Amino acid sequence: MTELSGCCKLGGERMAQAFAEAFYNSSAWRKCRAAYISERISIDGGMCETCHEEPGYIVHHKIRLTADNINDPDISLNHAHLKYDCLICHNREEADRSDPDRGYFSADGDYIPYPPLKEEQ
Numbered sequence: 001m002t003e004l005s006g007c008c009k010l011g012g013e014r015m016a017q018a019f020a021e022a023f024y025n026s027s028a029w030r031k032c033r034a035a036y037i038s039e040r041i042s043i044d045g046g047m048c049e050t051c052h053e054e055p056g057y058i059v060h061h062k063i064r065l066t067a068d069n070i071n072d073p074d075i076s077l078n079h080a081h082l083k084y085d086c087l088i089c090h091n092r093e094e095a096d097r098s099d100p101d102r103g104y105f106s107a108d109g110d111y112i113p114y115p116p117l118k119e120e121q
Contacts (some may be wrong), residue, residue: 023065023076028077050093
């Protein structure tokens with residue numbers, strides 16, 4: 001069974017593992033993301049593919065990206081493995097933020113690692 005959870009970003013908060021930072025900052029990903037959003041806008045006005053009630057906000061990878069598959073464009077850049085989710089639906093699908101290698105992307109597209117948990121400070 002395909003694992004669901006890795007995600008992609010379009011502005012706003014987004015979780016990512018450290019190994020994925022370069023990928024999410026790459027022109028290949030940015031072009032793929034923009035093309036996918038344009039495709040979704042032409043199909044249904046860019047609505048969330050999960051709830052179909054809110055506008056899409058984040059391009060999400062259906063297959064979790066790993067260090068082993070992130071450089072495989074058939075997984076990481078394939079529109080068949082993406083979906084456009086609103087923030088609420090996306091956050092429901094995302095994993096916990098306690099992983100120290102995780103972070104998010106700001107609205108400007110900058111990767112920001114989560115600060116250490118209080119017990120680690």
